[in-house]
Amino acid sequence: xxxxxxxxxRLPRVNTGALAVWRRNALVWRKLIGPSxxxxxxxxxxxxxxxxxxxxxxxxxxxxxxxxxxLASGLVASSxxxxxxxxxTYSVHTRMVPQRTYxxxxxxxxxxxxIVAGEMLWCATKGLLSSTAIFIVALLLGAVADARAAxxxxxxxxxxxxxxxxxxxVSAVSPSYDFFSYYFTLVITPxxxxxxxxxxxxxxxxxxxxxxxxxxxTHAIALxxxxxxxxxxxxxxxxxxVLLGYAAIGxxxxxxxxxxxxxx
Amino acid sequence: xxxxxDLDVPAVGCFGLLGPNGAGKTTTLRMILGQSPPSAGTxxxxxxxxxxxSREIRARVGVVPQTDNLDPDFTVLExxxxxxxxxxxxxxxxRGRMESLLDLVDLQDxxxxxxxxxxxxxxxxxxxxxxxxxxxxxxxLDEPTTxxxxxxxxxxxARLRELKRHGTTLLLTTHYMEEAERLCDELVIMxxxxxxxxxxxxxxxRRHVEPEVIEVHADxxxxxxILGRHAAPRIEAVGESVYCYTRDARRLTSALEQxxxxxxxxxxxxxxxxxxxxxxxxxxx
Numbered sequence: 001x002x003x004x005x006x007x008x009x010r011l012p013r014v015n016t017g018a019l020a021v022w023r024r025n026a027l028v029w030r031k032l033i034g035p036s037x038x039x040x041x042x043x044x045x046x047x048x049x050x051x052x053x054x055x056x057x058x059x060x061x062x063x064x065x066x067x068x069x070x071l072a073s074g075l076v077a078s079s080x081x082x083x084x085x086x087x088x089t090y091s092v093h094t095r096m097v098p099q100r101t102y103x104x105x106x107x108x109x110x111x112x113x114x115i116v117a118g119e120m121l122w123c124a125t126k127g128l129l130s131s132t133a134i135f136i137v138a139l140l141l142g143a144v145a146d147a148r149a150a151x152x153x154x155x156x157x158x159x160x161x162x163x164x165x166x167x168x169x170v171s172a173v174s175p176s177y178d179f180f181s182y183y184f185t186l187v188i189t190p191x192x193x194x195x196x197x198x199x200x201x202x203x204x205x206x207x208x209x210x211x212x213x214x215x216x217x218t219h220a221i222a223l224x225x226x227x228x229x230x231x232x233x234x235x236x237x238x239x240x241x242v243l244l245g246y247a248a249i250g251x252x253x254x255x256x257x258x259x260x261x262x263x264x
Numbered sequence: 265x266x267x268x269x270d271l272d273v274p275a276v277g278c279f280g281l282l283g284p285n286g287a288g289k290t291t292t293l294r295m296i297l298g299q300s301p302p303s304a305g306t307x308x309x310x311x312x313x314x315x316x317x318s319r320e321i322r323a324r325v326g327v328v329p330q331t332d333n334l335d336p337d338f339t340v341l342e343x344x345x346x347x348x349x350x351x352x353x354x355x356x357x358x359r360g361r362m363e364s365l366l367d368l369v370d371l372q373d374x375x376x377x378x379x380x381x382x383x384x385x386x387x388x389x390x391x392x393x394x395x396x397x398x399x400x401x402x403x404x405l406d407e408p409t410t411x412x413x414x415x416x417x418x419x420x421x422a423r424l425r426e427l428k429r430h431g432t433t434l435l436l437t438t439h440y441m442e443e444a445e446r447l448c449d450e451l452v453i454m455x456x457x458x459x460x461x462x463x464x465x466x467x468x469x470r471r472h473v474e475p476e477v478i479e480v481h482a483d484x485x486x487x488x489x490i491l492g493r494h495a496a497p498r499i500e501a502v503g504e505s506v507y508c509y510t511r512d513a514r515r516l517t518s519a520l521e522q523x524x525x526x527x528x529x530x531x532x533x534x535x536x537x538x539x540x541x542x543x544x545x546x547x548x549x
Binding site for chain 2: 007016017020023024027028031099100101103104105106107108109110111262263264
């Protein structure tokens with residue numbers, strides 16, 4: 001018989017210990033800051049210059065804006081997704097399994113609740129950094145409409161937070177690194193292709209559109225693109241709620257699953 | 265897996281959990297640390313309920329795990345600082361605390377060495393220093409000297425005795441009976457997830473085995489033949505080795521002396537003899 005309030009399904013209780021977990025990751029990141037920033041800035045340059053200018057010449061305008069702006073705003077959002085997803089799978093698995101970092105943390109006052117929260121905050125921070133890098137590149141290349149676009153920056157954090165949660169769920173149940181290929185092939189890549197990074201979702205068949213509307217990246221782009229292009233936001237509260245919803249439900253699921261994996 | 269464990273660890277001294285592989289030692293430690301939920305029963309640490317009060321309890325405990333889990337992304341000093349952060353320790357006092365801990369385990373010259381450049385013995389010493397960062401009331405050690413050379417083992421034993429003298433409760437598991445005899449004031453021998461026996465090492469030796477042992481390295485049948493006419497000691501044969509447990513070794517040794525080609529060792533009984541008597545000699549896992 002499990003005492004009430006002590007089983008793996010009990011509600012998480014986070015405290016400031018989560019910040020110690022975040023800080024640990026930030027300290028490791030600081031050691032590799034050179035290569036990290038190089039990748040953060042280098043990759044979007046290639047994408048934006050290659051695809052934006054190359055394709056942009058043929059496409060011209062799309063969705064009422066220059067293709068370069070359309071693509072840049074899509075890549076800014078998807079970069080938060082990709083970065084948070086990688087950090088939440090490969091890096092988290094490294095800390096959870098081979099490095100036994102969580103085992104060490106669980107010998108201290110930290111609980112799984114804090115570890116998962118700290119990791120999500122860290123994934124969100126990394127997503128924020130990578131999206132902001134692309135945002136700066138897009139700004140330098142003239143794709144950003146006006147100063148209101150700065151409001152997109154906190155949204156990057158929210159997007160990455162949203163995607164960190166399912167990534168941690170996948171990490172918690174994944175037996176090895178190989179398993180993550182399924183997640184990226186079946187979940188992340190389809191979102192990258194179908195959720196409006198490269199073309200408006202309205203061009204998709206109705207049924208597909210309905211399905212795509214339930215995916216978080218669609219809502220992420222619906223927030224970021226108008227902010228960057230200087231257009232009015234439609235239903236911002238809904239989009240924020242969807243992103244927060246994925247984050248919250250994913251957090252709870254990840255906490256339960258990591259407890260089941262580590263507290264045995 | 266453990267079942268029906270009834271254990272009362274005294275707040276002073278060193279308490280040992282002994283047992284063959286799979287006896288449930290590590291599971292017991294994990295439950296005490298709130299890393300393993302007991303399916304039934306109650307568990308209190310410092311009078312607080314576990315796992316309900318696991319955060320408060322773990323703030324007052326230090327843990328040296330069986331397999332090192334130092335953070336490979338950091339240096340020696342960074343490991344201490346980051347780990348201290350998990351206890352919300354920081355500030356100028358921490359600096360001094362870290363220095364004195366590195367002195368304690370003789371790693372003061374290694375503060376900036378990355379973990380991957382440390383030897384196994386250095387890692388274990390750092391694990392001990394790390395476990396002490398929060399000045400714990402109880403230090404939990406899971407096989408602290410397994411795989412270490414004699415120099416490091418003796419150094420660690422000396423440090424653990426020092427901690428004990430200064431009032432830290434030690435709770436350790438070990439396979440080394442010598443280690444348990446040297447460190448433990450009280451111990452339990454576990455097997456198949458349950459406690460077989462509890463007591464001080466000396467009391468257990470006194471109570472459970474004959475005081476003297478003669479180890480003979482010869483054909484068991486021949487030894488039995490030679491000793492058969494004398495006192496009837498308890499004899500255990502393992503391959504070409506024969507262990508004779510007795511209260512009167514003199515008659516046996518004089519019998520053996522008459523066969524000059526047989527070599528033997530006469531020694532007092534130790535904890536290993538108790539352990540093997542109670543848990544048997546068959547191999548585990």
